[in-house]
Amino acid sequence: MKKGLRWKILLTLVVLGFCLFMALPLKDKIKLGLDLKGGIHLVLQVKTDDSLDGETDQEINRLTEQFKKNSLTYASAVKERPGRFAITGLNIDQQTMVRDVVDQYAPDWDTAYLPDKVTFTLKPGVEALLRDQSVNQTLETVRNRVDEFGVAEPLIQRQGDDQIVVELPGVDDPDRVKDLIKVTAVLTWKLVKAGPAEDEASLLQPFGGVVPDDAEIIRGDAKRGHPGVYLVEKVAAITGSDLRTVRRGTDEWNNPAVAFTLSPEGGRRFEQVTGANIGRALAIILDNKIQSAPNINTRIGDSGIIQGQFTNQEVDDLIIVLKAGALPAGIEYLEQRVIGPALGSDSVRQGMMAGLAAIILVMSFMLVYYRLSGVNAVIAMIFNVVILFGVLAYFKANLTLPGIAGLILAIGMSVDANVLIFERIKEERAAGKNVPGAISLGFNRAFTAIFDSNLTTIISAVFLFQFGTGPIKGYAITLIISLVANVFTAVFISRLMFDITIPKTATKMSI
Amino acid sequence: MEIFKKTPQIKFLKYKYIALIITAVIIAAGMVNIFAGRGLKLGVDFGEGALIRIAFKDPVVVADIRQLLTDIGLSGSSIQEVGDSGREIQIRAVEVQNAQAGESLESHAELSNKIISALKGTDGERETAQGLIDLNTVDQKTLAALFEAAFPEQGTALTEVVLKARNSESVKGAFSDFADLSKAGVSAETVEFLKSKTFLGKLNILSLESVGPQVGADLRRKAVLATIWSLIGMLVYIAFRFKLSYGVAAIFTLAQDVLITVSIYSFSGREINLPIIAALLTIVGFSINDTIVIFDRIRENQKALRKMPLEEVMNLSLNQMLGRTFITSGTVLLTVLALFIFGGSVINDFAFTMLVGSIEGIYSTIALSCPVVLFWQKWFPEKRRRR
Numbered sequence: 001m002k003k004g005l006r007w008k009i010l011l012t013l014v015v016l017g018f019c020l021f022m023a024l025p026l027k028d029k030i031k032l033g034l035d036l037k038g039g040i041h042l043v044l045q046v047k048t049d050d051s052l053d054g055e056t057d058q059e060i061n062r063l064t065e066q067f068k069k070n071s072l073t074y075a076s077a078v079k080e081r082p083g084r085f086a087i088t089g090l091n092i093d094q095q096t097m098v099r100d101v102v103d104q105y106a107p108d109w110d111t112a113y114l115p116d117k118v119t120f121t122l123k124p125g126v127e128a129l130l131r132d133q134s135v136n137q138t139l140e141t142v143r144n145r146v147d148e149f150g151v152a153e154p155l156i157q158r159q160g161d162d163q164i165v166v167e168l169p170g171v172d173d174p175d176r177v178k179d180l181i182k183v184t185a186v187l188t189w190k191l192v193k194a195g196p197a198e199d200e201a202s203l204l205q206p207f208g209g210v211v212p213d214d215a216e217i218i219r220g221d222a223k224r225g226h227p228g229v230y231l232v233e234k235v236a237a238i239t240g241s242d243l244r245t246v247r248r249g250t251d252e253w254n255n256p257a258v259a260f261t262l263s264p265e266g267g268r269r270f271e272q273v274t275g276a277n278i279g280r281a282l283a284i285i286l287d288n289k290i291q292s293a294p295n296i297n298t299r300i301g302d303s304g305i306i307q308g309q310f311t312n313q314e315v316d317d318l319i320i321v322l323k324a325g326a327l328p329a330g331i332e333y334l335e336q337r338v339i340g341p342a343l344g345s346d347s348v349r350q351g352m353m354a355g356l357a358a359i360i361l362v363m364s365f366m367l368v369y370y371r372l373s374g375v376n377a378v379i380a381m382i383f384n385v386v387i388l389f390g391v392l393a394y395f396k397a398n399l400t401l402p403g404i405a406g407l408i409l410a411i412g413m414s415v416d417a418n419v420l421i422f423e424r425i426k427e428e429r430a431a432g433k434n435v436p437g438a439i440s441l442g443f444n445r446a447f448t449a450i451f452d453s454n455l456t457t458i459i460s461a462v463f464l465f466q467f468g469t470g471p472i473k474g475y476a477i478t479l480i481i482s483l484v485a486n487v488f489t490a491v492f493i494s495r496l497m498f499d500i501t502i503p504k505t506a507t508k509m510s511i
Numbered sequence: 512m513e514i515f516k517k518t519p520q521i522k523f524l525k526y527k528y529i530a531l532i533i534t535a536v537i538i539a540a541g542m543v544n545i546f547a548g549r550g551l552k553l554g555v556d557f558g559e560g561a562l563i564r565i566a567f568k569d570p571v572v573v574a575d576i577r578q579l580l581t582d583i584g585l586s587g588s589s590i591q592e593v594g595d596s597g598r599e600i601q602i603r604a605v606e607v608q609n610a611q612a613g614e615s616l617e618s619h620a621e622l623s624n625k626i627i628s629a630l631k632g633t634d635g636e637r638e639t640a641q642g643l644i645d646l647n648t649v650d651q652k653t654l655a656a657l658f659e660a661a662f663p664e665q666g667t668a669l670t671e672v673v674l675k676a677r678n679s680e681s682v683k684g685a686f687s688d689f690a691d692l693s694k695a696g697v698s699a700e701t702v703e704f705l706k707s708k709t710f711l712g713k714l715n716i717l718s719l720e721s722v723g724p725q726v727g728a729d730l731r732r733k734a735v736l737a738t739i740w741s742l743i744g745m746l747v748y749i750a751f752r753f754k755l756s757y758g759v760a761a762i763f764t765l766a767q768d769v770l771i772t773v774s775i776y777s778f779s780g781r782e783i784n785l786p787i788i789a790a791l792l793t794i795v796g797f798s799i800n801d802t803i804v805i806f807d808r809i810r811e812n813q814k815a816l817r818k819m820p821l822e823e824v825m826n827l828s829l830n831q832m833l834g835r836t837f838i839t840s841g842t843v844l845l846t847v848l849a850l851f852i853f854g855g856s857v858i859n860d861f862a863f864t865m866l867v868g869s870i871e872g873i874y875s876t877i878a879l880s881c882p883v884v885l886f887w888q889k890w891f892p893e894k895r896r897r898r
Contacts, residue, residue, distance in 0.1 A: 043726060173650035174719070333620055335726045336719070342677065342684030343564060343717040349680065350855030354862075358849035362842045369838065401858060402789035408846055408865075409793045413800055416839040420804065423835045426513075449807035452752055453800040459748055460741035460799075464792065467737035469730060475789045479796070 008496050015488075016383060019390025029393040031153075031169075033400030033474060034339055036351065039169035040177060043335035044142070046162045050329035051134035052082035052127060059106060059120070060085055066101050083122040090116045131162065137328040139164050142181055144324035149180060159469075163334065174338040176317070182331055184287045185321035187240035191273070192281035192293050196220055196228030203229050221289040224308040230290055232283050237273040242266025244302075246322045248315055251307040256315040258306040258322070267302025275299040284308065286318075351404060358408070362415060370422055372510035376497045377418035380489040384414045387485035388478065395477070402475035410482030413454065417490030420446040422511055435506045439498050447491060454483045514834045523829045524822050527882035534767055534879060541774015551777050554784035557731050560605035561623040561721040565630065566684035567714045568647060570597035576630065580604070583629045585622075593856050596683060599717070602626060603782070619721040627716065634713040645712035646705060647677070647685045661704055672697055673705070677715075685715040734788055742766075745799060753806055756891070760883035761802050764875050768798045771875075772868040779863065786861040794868030797843060801836060801876040808832055809881075821888070825881040833877075840873045 023029050034041050060077045067074050067087070075089020090098060092115050102111055102118060109120040122130070139158055146154045146168065155167040171177055193215050197203035200217060204210065211217060216234050220226030242262050249259025262270055274282070274296045283293040284306050291308035310318065363381070366374040388407065392399065425442030433441060458480055465476035502509060545551045555562040573590050580588050580602070588604040604622055635645055644657060651670055659666030676682060676695035686692065689711070692702050742762055750758035769791055776787070808828040809821075816824060847869055851862035 045725075173652070176650075334723045336620060336721050338716070338719040340684060340715070340717045341674070342566065342682075342715070346678075346680070346683070346855060350853060351858065354850045354853040354855070354858070357853050358846035361845040361849060365842055365845065401786050401861070404858075406789070406793070408843075408850070409796045412797060412839070412843045412846065415842050416800060416804075416835075419835050419838045419842075423838075427831070445811070448811075449804045452749075452807060453803040456745050456748055456799050456803060457796045459744040460792075460795070463741035463744055464737050467733050467740060469733055471785045472734070472737070472788065472792075475792065 005496075005499060008492070009500075012493055012496060016386060019387045022391075022393040023386065023389035026389065030389055031396070031398045033398040033403065033471070034167055034169060034337070035401045035471070036399065037169055038172075038339045038341040038343065039167065040171050040174050041335075041337040041339075042166040042168075042178070042181070042333060043159070044138075044164045044166065044181070044331045045334050046135045046138045046164065047330040047332065048131035048134050048162050049082045051130050052122065054328075055122065055130055056082055056085055059109065062105055063087065063102070066105050067098075070097060070101055072098055072101065080119075083127055084120065086117055086119045088117045090118065092116060134329045135162055135164070138331065141325050141327050142166060145180055145320055146177075148320040148324055149177065164331075170341070172341055174336075176313070178333070178336070180317055180320060182333070183321055183327075184330055185240070185324075185326045186287055187243075187322060187326070188236035188285045189238050189270075190218075190232040190234075190236050190283050190285055191277055192283050193231045193233060195230035195232075196226065196293070197230075198228055200229055203231055207231075218283065218285060218288060218290055220293075221286075221291055221308070224289075224291050224310075226290055226292060226308075230283055230293065232285070232290075237282065238262065238266050238270050240322060240326055242269070243322060246319050248312075248319065249305050251305055255307065256310050256312050257308075258310075258315055258318050259303070260306065260322075261303040264302070270304075271299055271301050351401075355404065355407075359411070362411070366415065366418070370418075370511055372501075373422055373425075373498075376494050377415065377422070379497065380418060380494045381411060381414050383489045383493055384410065384482060384485050387489070388482045391481045391485070392478070397477055398474060399478070400471050400474040402471040403478040406475045406478035407482065409457075409479060410486060413457070413483065414486045414490055417446075417450045417454075417486060418494060420449055421490070421494065425509075425511060429509075429511075435502065435509050436504050439495075439502065439509075443491065443495050450487065450490060454487050458483050514837055519830045519833055521830055521833075522826055523877060524826055524881060524885070526878065527885070530874075530878035530882065534771065534875075538767065538770045538774055541770065541777055544774070545777045549777065549780065551773065552780070552782040553727075554782035554787075555603065555720050555722050556784040557727050557734075558605070559619055559722055559724040559727050560603065561619055561626070561719070563602045563604075563623055563626060563719050564593065564717040565600050565602070565627075565714050566717050567598045567600065568685045568687050568711055569713075571600060573600070576600060576602070579629050579632075580626065583625060585626065588626075594683070598685065598687075599683060619723050623719050623721050627714075631713055635710065638710040638712075643710045644708060646673075646709040647712045647715045649709070657708060658704075661708075662701075669701060673701075684717050686711050730785075749803070749806075753810060756884045756887040757806050759887050760880050761799060761806070763883045764802055764880045765795050765798055767879060768794055768868065768872060768875050771871050772864060775867050775871075776864060781860045781863065784860070786858065787864050790861045790864035790868065793865060794872055797840075797869060798872040798875060801839070801872060802880045804835070805829060805832055805876060805880060822885060825885075829877060829881065836873060836876065840869060843869050 031037075056079055060079065064074070064077050064087075072094050073089065073091040074087050077085060077087045079085045095113075095115075098118065099113075102109075102120075106120060108123055108126045110123055112119040112121075135158060139156060142164060143154075143156045146156060146166070151168045151171055153169060155165070157165055159165045166181065168177060193212070194206060195203055201209070203217065211231070214234050215231050218230050218232050220228050220230060242265070244261050244263045244266075246258055246260045249257050251257045261267075278296050278298065281293045281295050284291045291306065294307065306318070359381075363378045366377045366381075368374070370377060385407075388410065397403075421442050424446045425438050428438035428441045428445075429435075461476045461479045461483070465473055465480065468476055573592055576590050577586075577588075580586065580590070585604050588602055591601045591603075593599040593601050604626060639645070644653065646654075649657075651674060654673065655666045655670040657666075658669045662669060672695075673692065676692055676697060677684060677686060679695060682691050682695070689702055689706055692705065693699065742765065745765075746758045746762050748758075749761050772791060772794060776783075781787075805828055808831060809824055812819075812824045812828050812831075813821075816827075819827075844866075847862060847865040850858060851866050854862050
C-alpha cells in the first residue's frame, strides 16, 4: 500500500473515531431542542430602570442626611425620573458648603447648579454600569432559583442589553415556574403603626389624614386573608438579607409556614425590636404586600416563622425564592413558549420516521442508480451524518426543527457532490478514458463545482449565524458543520474508497 | 444506469422569454394576493399574540370553540383542527384592543390564560373542590407525590408509566377515559387508585406560545438583515469566482425562488413562522448550489470551446448537467416528500414550503439563471481585452 494512502486512512479513522466517541450514545449526547423535546422557553426583559430608581432613592437619602447634619437649608428633594433628581430651596449663602457636601457625597452624579437648586443626573458611565449589573444580578438570581427548583440542564443566558433567555427542558408545570422566576421576593419586617383598616381615609384619621413622615401605607395580601390597608414604619426592622436559613415549618395551628433563622447581627436587631415593642403587630411584607401581621407576644431571638395561610407548594416556592435572594430589578416576559411533552414526543416520533424514510429512499436510489459506486456515496453520506452529530455533541449544540432542515440540505448537497463526481466519471469514461484516469479526472473536475457551491452556502450561513436568533442560529450552525463535513466526505473519503477498492489496472467499474 | 443515453440537445435558451413571462405572471399573482388579496399571514414568531394547541378529552366542534372565543371578544382568532382524532385544536389569537404601552408587554401572556379559562369554563371546579387532581394536566412532581403516599418507593416508576401513556400516540395528551390507562398497560390496582384520587379534566395544553410585539419586530428586523447580508456575501463571492454578471444572475435567481415560493405559499393560507424561514433558506441553498454547478460547467466549456457563442455554450452546459440536475433534485424531492407525508403536523408547513421550493428550484436553475447572465452582458457589455 502506498504511504500516502496509509496516512489518509489513518486521518479518516481518527476523525470518525473522534466523532463517534463524541456522539455515542446518541440518546445522551445529542440534545434535542425544546421544539422537539418539550419544555419552556422564556425571554425576560429586566426593568433596569428599577435599579436606577433604587440608586436615586439611596442618593437622595444620603444627601439629605448630610444636608441636615451640616445644617444646610433645603426645601425638598424631588425625583424627576430614575437617575435624575433635584434638591430645591437652597440658601444662596451656603453655596460653597453645598458644593463641598455634594462633591464628597455624590461623586457618581453630574450636577447643574442654579442659585437655589441643584439638579443631579447619574453619570452615563455609572448608569450603564448599574443597568449592566442589574441584568447580571438578575441572571444570577434567576439561575439560583431555577437551580433550587431542580431542573435538569437549564439554559439561562443573557441576550442583548437587557434580556435574559431561560430554557427549561422537560419542565411540565409552566405557571409555577413563571411565577417563581418573576416574583421579586423583597422581604421585610416592619412594625405596624395602625391598621388594618378598610381604606386609607379611615386608616389615616388618627393622624389627621396625612401619612406621618416615618411611615408608609402598605396593602395586605387578600390571597393570604389580609385585605385592608396598614400603616407601617418606613424603616424595616429586619430584611430578607438578614436571613440565614429557611425551611418548611408549621404555625401554632399546624398550617404550613416558613421557619427561619437569622444571622447573629439580624438576630440581635430582631431581639431588640421585638423586646421593645411587645404587644404591637409586626408586619411581614413580601413584594410590598403584607403576608401576615402577628402580634409580638414575647421577645424573639434569632428564629421565627413566616405565616400567611400558605399551601405546602406555596411554602416550598417561598423557600426557593428566599434562598435564592431578591431580584435587583423587576422583570417582564417578552416571549414564552411552552411545548408540552405530548407534542414534543409526537414531533420526535414523526420526525424520526420521516427522516429515516427519507434516508432509506435516497440510499436505495443511489445504490440502484450507481450500483457499487453507490455504496461509496452511501458510506460518504453516513460519515457526513456521523461527523455532524459528533461536532454538534462537541459544541453541546441542540438539534432543533430548523436544524433538521439544515441537515436535509446538507444530506442533499452530500448526495449532489457524489452525483457530480459520478456523472463526471461517466462522462470521462464515455470520452474514452481508462478507469483510473476517469476517476481521477472526475474528482478533479467536479471539485471546483463542489467547492464553490458549498463555500457559497457556507458564506450565507455565516451571515445567518451572525444575525439570526435562536432557531435560525441552530439552522446555520448545523448547515455550516455539515457543509464542511461534506467537502471532506465527498471529496476526500469517497476518493479514498475508490483508491482502496479499485486497482490501478482495473478496466471496468460499476457505476 | 443512465437517465439519458446520449447528452440531450434541448435549446433551453430559445424559451428564455417564455420563462421570464411565466415567472413574472406567478410572482405578479402572488404579490396581488399578498398585498391586495388574502395577504401573507405572519405567524406568532413574527407577529404578536398567542398560539395554543390543546388536546381535548372528548371530540369537539370548531364552531363551538369559535362561539366560546367570540364570547370573550376574540372573534378574530383562527381555529384549526389538527390531525384526525377530532380532539386536537390549534388556536391563533391576537389581542383585539391595543393595550397601553406599559401593559402590552404582558398582554400576550394574559391572552392565552383568558382563552384557556374560557375553554375550560366551570369544568373541574367541583372535583377540585373535593380535593381531586386533574389527571390530564397534572405535572410530574405532583403525580409522583400522590403515588408515593399510597405506594411507597414506586411513585416515580408509576408516574413514568402514566405520563408515558398520556403522551402516547393514541391518547395524545388527554385521556378520554380511565380505560385508556388500562389499555396502555397500567395495572388495575393503579387505575383504581387513580379513579379515587383524580379526575379527567376537559383539556390539556399541548403547547402555548406567546410573543410580545417587541420580540416580533426584533425578529423581523434580524431576518431581513440576515437575508440582505447573506445575499451580498454570495454576490461578492460569485462575482469574484466567476464574473459580476453571474453573481447578479445567481442573486436574481435566488430572489425569484423566494418570491415564487412565498407567492404560492400565500395561496395556501398557511402562516409564516421561523421554520418557514429556514425552509426558504434551504431552498435558496439548493438553488444556489444548482446554479453554481451550471455556471461551473459553463466556465469550463468556455475555456475548451472559445469560438462557440455564449448562448450555445450555455445550452450545451445545461444539457450536459441535465442528468445530474434530475438526479440531485429527485433525491431532494424524495426527502422532502417523506417529510411532507410522514413528518406530522408540526413540520407540515415546513415540508410544504420545501416541496414547492424544490420543484420550483429545478425550473429556475434551468430556465432562468442563464438568460439573466445574457441579458446583463447585453445591457452592460464588458470591455474586450485587446490582443
